[in-house]
Amino acid sequence: MKKLSTALIFFLCVGCSQNVPQQGTTSSAPATTATAPAQEATTSKNPEMDRFINDLMAKMTLQEKIGQLNLLAVGFDVTGPVVSKNVDEKIRSGQVGGVFNTFTPVAARKLQEFAVNNTRLKIPLLFGYDVIHGHRTIFPIPLGLSTSWDMDMIERSARIAAEEASADGLNWVFSPMVDIARDPRWGRIAEGAGEDPYLGSQVAKAMVRGYQGDDLTQNNTVMACLKHFALYGAAEAGRDYGTTDMSLQRMYNEYLPPYKAAIEANVGSVMTSFNEINGIPATGNKWLLTELLRDKWGFDGFVVTDYTAINEMIPHGMGTEAEVGALALKAGTDMDMVGEVFLKHLDQAVKEGKVTEADINTACRRILEAKYKLGLFQDPYRYTDDNRATATIMKPEFIDASREIARKSMVLLKNKNNVLPLKQSGSIALIGPLAKSQRDMIGNWSAAGDWKKAVSVEEGIRNVVGNKVKINYAKGANIADDAQMLKRLNAHGGQLDLDTRTSEAMIQEAVKVARASDVIVAVVGESQGMSGEAASRADITLPGQQLELLKALKKTGKPLVLVLINGRPLALKWEEENADAILETWFAGTQAGNATADVLFGNYNPSGKLTTTFPQVVGQVPLFYNHKNTGRPYGGQLLDKYKSRYLDVENEPLYPFGYGLSYTTFNYSKPQISKTTISPTESLEVKVDVSNTGNYDGEEVVQLYIQDLVGSITRPVKELKGFRKIALKKGETQTVTFTLKPEDLKFYNYQLEHVLEPGDFKVYVGPNSRDVQEQSFKVQ
Numbered sequence: 001m002k003k004l005s006t007a008l009i010f011f012l013c014v015g016c017s018q019n020v021p022q023q024g025t026t027s028s029a030p031a032t033t034a035t036a037p038a039q040e041a042t043t044s045k046n047p048e049m050d051r052f053i054n055d056l057m058a059k060m061t062l063q064e065k066i067g068q069l070n071l072l073a074v075g076f077d078v079t080g081p082v083v084s085k086n087v088d089e090k091i092r093s094g095q096v097g098g099v100f101n102t103f104t105p106v107a108a109r110k111l112q113e114f115a116v117n118n119t120r121l122k123i124p125l126l127f128g129y130d131v132i133h134g135h136r137t138i139f140p141i142p143l144g145l146s147t148s149w150d151m152d153m154i155e156r157s158a159r160i161a162a163e164e165a166s167a168d169g170l171n172w173v174f175s176p177m178v179d180i181a182r183d184p185r186w187g188r189i190a191e192g193a194g195e196d197p198y199l200g201s202q203v204a205k206a207m208v209r210g211y212q213g214d215d216l217t218q219n220n221t222v223m224a225c226l227k228h229f230a231l232y233g234a235a236e237a238g239r240d241y242g243t244t245d246m247s248l249q250r251m252y253n254e255y256l257p258p259y260k261a262a263i264e265a266n267v268g269s270v271m272t273s274f275n276e277i278n279g280i281p282a283t284g285n286k287w288l289l290t291e292l293l294r295d296k297w298g299f300d301g302f303v304v305t306d307y308t309a310i311n312e313m314i315p316h317g318m319g320t321e322a323e324v325g326a327l328a329l330k331a332g333t334d335m336d337m338v339g340e341v342f343l344k345h346l347d348q349a350v351k352e353g354k355v356t357e358a359d360i361n362t363a364c365r366r367i368l369e370a371k372y373k374l375g376l377f378q379d380p381y382r383y384t385d386d387n388r389a390t391a392t393i394m395k396p397e398f399i400d401a402s403r404e405i406a407r408k409s410m411v412l413l414k415n416k417n418n419v420l421p422l423k424q425s426g427s428i429a430l431i432g433p434l435a436k437s438q439r440d441m442i443g444n445w446s447a448a449g450d451w452k453k454a455v456s457v458e459e460g461i462r463n464v465v466g467n468k469v470k471i472n473y474a475k476g477a478n479i480a481d482d483a484q485m486l487k488r489l490n491a492h493g494g495q496l497d498l499d500t501r502t503s504e505a506m507i508q509e510a511v512k513v514a515r516a517s518d519v520i521v522a523v524v525g526e527s528q529g530m531s532g533e534a535a536s537r538a539d540i541t542l543p544g545q546q547l548e549l550l551k552a553l554k555k556t557g558k559p560l561v562l563v564l565i566n567g568r569p570l571a572l573k574w575e576e577e578n579a580d581a582i583l584e585t586w587f588a589g590t591q592a593g594n595a596t597a598d599v600l601f602g603n604y605n606p607s608g609k610l611t612t613t614f615p616q617v618v619g620q621v622p623l624f625y626n627h628k629n630t631g632r633p634y635g636g637q638l639l640d641k642y643k644s645r646y647l648d649v650e651n652e653p654l655y656p657f658g659y660g661l662s663y664t665t666f667n668y669s670k671p672q673i674s675k676t677t678i679s680p681t682e683s684l685e686v687k688v689d690v691s692n693t694g695n696y697d698g699e700e701v702v703q704l705y706i707q708d709l710v711g712s713i714t715r716p717v718k719e720l721k722g723f724r725k726i727a728l729k730k731g732e733t734q735t736v737t738f739t740l741k742p743e744d745l746k747f748y749n750y751q752l753e754h755v756l757e758p759g760d761f762k763v764y765v766g767p768n769s770r771d772v773q774e775q776s777f778k779v780q
Helices: 006-013 047-058 062-068 087-092 105-118 142-146 151-167 187-191 197-212 248-255 257-264 286-296 321-331 341-351 357-373 386-392 396-409 457-465 483-490 503-515 546-554 573-578 592-600
Strands: 070-073 098-100 126-129 223-229 269-272 302-304 411-415 427-431 470-474 519-525 560-565 581-584 666-668 684-692 698-708 719-728 733-740 759-766 773-779
Touching: 047 357, 062 070, 062 341, 062 357, 070 087, 087 105, 105 126, 105 386, 126 357, 142 151, 142 187, 142 197, 142 396, 151 197, 151 386, 151 396, 197 223, 197 248, 197 257, 197 719, 223 257, 223 286, 248 257, 286 321, 302 357, 321 341, 321 357, 341 357, 396 592, 427 457, 427 503, 427 546, 457 470, 457 519, 457 592, 470 503, 503 546, 519 546, 546 560, 546 573, 560 592, 581 592, 666 698, 684 698, 684 719, 684 759, 684 773, 698 733, 719 733
Parallel strands: 070 098, 098 126, 223 269, 269 302, 427 470, 427 519, 519 560, 560 581
Antiparallel strands: 411 581, 666 684, 684 733, 698 719, 698 759, 759 773
């Protein structure tokens, strides 16, 4: 917990009267001549906002302008190693533009009142927070949200998060994270939408719409913050904060699209990434933040660093603190999170000619515009209504939505002999270190979520089947046995308890329980602290003795159902070969246990599909479906030596992108196309009949891929270009129609021109990226 100064604690507890400049008016504070005139020329389409900010900036001193660029941590949890000091004095002197980690209407109002009533120009503060997959009501981790392939539900989750966050004193959220991630060793793969740029773009737009709505001045919306710009998910070796290096062609075609989609959805702010790009850290990269983001993409919001990212350019080797501060500002960074480099050095940098006051004016204006767009100058307390918080936070319809979205995110990976759904009778051996866990259900980056309100798998089963099923429980194994791992995790909120019994004793107990039951439900995986930021894992198999536990349970001969709880793709080769059923539930949120039980017992037919490729072994990663071909592709011939292959494992993944089973079965007709030849300006219609041929009503994600067979640069073997989630009753057939537009066939060529090149294409339709049927067409 971060500690506040004594004076600040006083102001958080004692109310002050409000007196704030109103939108369209000027402050009543005595005018002080600024050191240079504010910039008058803007590209804004809001003349009233321009006039208001021009008038305000004309009254601001250079130091007050720099103060608006300063974001401090004042709050209740820890997101990094630095705690801002003397916050109250800094606010009083106009040296703070926003705070994060402060929420609740009471705390936010007291801090806002202090800012408004004790600063010369009465400029309100921004209040930001890590609202990643829900605020108080927690939804599945973003990777889990993406596996629903349900954009309406994903948008709904962000809308609920915005409702709760804005009722809880916040007006700015550090989400969505849209980094493309193809290496499951990287812990922050949990925070994004997976490996595909097309799907990632749809999720990015849905999240921005959900947070921001149509009108940011409404008090139930929040400003979203796109992160991490850019390429953070491609860290070498999957190690967090690591170097990123790639060609511009890969960057434009495979990694940048989700960021661009969020910009096109009018996201209000952008957060820089920790990695370097072309040898320059993102926070000081002018090509990235100005030439690409603003000049080419037209972004008109503000850019904030990630936690102390300006300071961290020093160990990157970019210069002294003063030098990297000037570099960041000149590059296009507007707000400094926690590091206070701008606050300490920009005044002197102006005097030395290293930055200009025009540079500072530009950044300051962007921060003030954000506050204007949020309506804070009109009413700085619009987010601090305690009655609204009481009526909004975790209300029943939000809890119901959490359960529904969690069910939709779960992916059935295996179901041998239809062992699932389970019968609502007999006995179950409920085994595993996560079977009774509440803390792990809400996952990493659950911030303001209360894990004590989360539903465990055990509780969920009892809620769903009551006394119809006898539950026999055994822990079976610790989530981790290594003392150093436990120490590391618990030092940062892991809350892991080590069962002091030997592994042999715990496994023996579990085997005894299993033999006395009809079926085994083993709840295994990772603790919430094993994924997320600074939680990279070199070994992505089940941690601890969980695999040994499963091997012992397998020997009992009882049906073995695995319930996976984890934040990344895992290497599950033995599990796939030996378990009867595997259900991937991720960290599913507040209603995780109820949602899991709904799926296990058939109250909901699973419909999730993977958005990341699952490897057989960690040595295959990074592994992703839309890879390039090689000049020596391996065709499956055992003795074919000089081909691109491994000696000890097949090239193929364990589970491909887009994969997921159902309790029913679906049959796909061969896709039909409207033409075999089109011009570069024509669209192509693709139709496929999908039939529910099983015994349950169900949902299916119909997926469309293309392949550009010949290009001026090499092209991927497949690219997702459309999907449709449909509901089919048993026996029902539905025709699904896709329209491939010329834009869908374009790519960035060697000169970074976005082009559609004439030639031969294939179109594929199926239930995943592997099991598809194809047609061919030509663009003349």
